[in-house]
Amino acid sequence: MDRHLIPRGLERSDLPRFLLWLLPWVAVSVWGGVAAKQLFGDGLYHTNMDNRFAFGLWIILDLAIIALGAGAFFLGFLTYLMRRHEFKQVLNTAVIVGFVCYSGAIATLAIDVGQPIRAWFAFWHANVHSMLTEVTFCITCYLLVLAIEYVPIVLKHRRLRGVPGALVLEFNLHRLMVVFAGVGAFLSFFHQGSLGGMFGVLNGRPFAFREGVGIWPSTFFLFIMSAIAAGPSFIMLIVMIVSKFSRKQLVDHYIYSRLGRISGILLSAYVIAKLVDTLVWIFVTLPGQGFDAAEFYRNELFGTWVLFLELTVFGLLPATILLSRKRLERTPWLVAGAFLTCFGVAFNRFVFTLQTLSVPTMSFDRFMIYWPSWQEWAVLAGVVSYGVILYSLSFRYLNLFPRERELQPSAGRP
Helix, strand or coil, rough: CCCCCCCCCCCCCEEEEEHHHHHHHHHHHHHHHHHHHHHHEEEEECCCCCCCCCCCHHHHHHHHHHHHHHHHHHHHHHHHHHCHHHHHHHHHHHHHHHHHHHHHHHHHHHHHCCHHHHCCHHHHHHCCCCCHHHHHHHHHHHHHHHHHHHHHHHHHHHCCCCCCCEEEEEEEEHHHHHHHHHHHHHHHHHHHHHHHHHHHHCCCCCCCCCCECEEEEEEHHHHHHHHHHHHHHHHHHHHHHHHHCCCCCCHHHHHHHHHHHHHHHHHHHHHHHHHHHHHHHHHHHHHHHHCHHHHHHHHHHCHHHHHHHHEEEHHHHHHHHCHHHHCCCCCHHHHHHHHHHHHHHHHHHHHHHHHHCCCCCCCCCCCCCCCCHHHHHHHHHHHHHHHHHHHHHHHHHHCCCCCHHHHHHHHHHH
């Protein structure tokens, strides 16, 4: 029934099966919408956040998906500025995933601030001394860049070819892509770093506070390095999942191994920097403030196992996997390395958010634990379902993979 909307030469499932796939995700979105309506109507008392835990599940979600969305700016940088044109095979997916991540993060923040109609205060009454101001401006501008990069993908749809000016607009936007890629890399670089710097300057939270490297705390650079390490892995995982569900080869296999190797190199650099930062924090920063590192890992929920997981299971192990040429040729190893990389970055954002607030800062304080309410979980699930729905529609009706037709087994048949 919608065959005329599907790009020529591409095979997609029949419409009833596609609608059946979308149904549970729509239901989850409705669940998230119900929770959002309660939060907008009654206030944030429906959450389990309080004066101690002003940052909760939604901030963890925002930090994680913004980091994973870094694949958009990094692959744009590689494709247009470094002229690695082979990555055009996955660039459309990177743009859409980036758009989903950033728009989802902003939608979540609109709920988290409690008064979204006052969001313009952040622009009109900007605190120029706050890193959050830089984050606000850069994320907003980069979302606009992603939306502009999304437009040419939509304009390639065959039903839009007859629209006056559509081809001209698409052509002109493509000519400017190198500019948008450069601007996007600049914006994303600084807001990724400032999100980390925001934690590093918290002198009253010794678990997060870090020594400065130049004018920035070390967390500024660690957040950038971890994001660009996870970004290519996340895009690779998305393409692999779509390929598995659609039962089609969407890109050349060497694209996976190259993305994996890039992630492995960047992750190795991040793990080394993280290890150095941790040692400086333990032996220099904390003693200078009168603390012992052991004090921050006495609670069983935030024991030394957290640090072990970050540095080894989610750091050294995936880096070793992704740097091995032999393992890069084997899909299970590739998936394992990419998954551990992405999960490790999300885990790092969880630790920096929740453990920072849970750790006592005074001698009479105690470890406190925060558990999200169902409304908080519903909003998170709603953001995830929004991403699945938008990408599913894009995959069905847009030509996201330039090599898809050629790579199908029937492509060479008469």
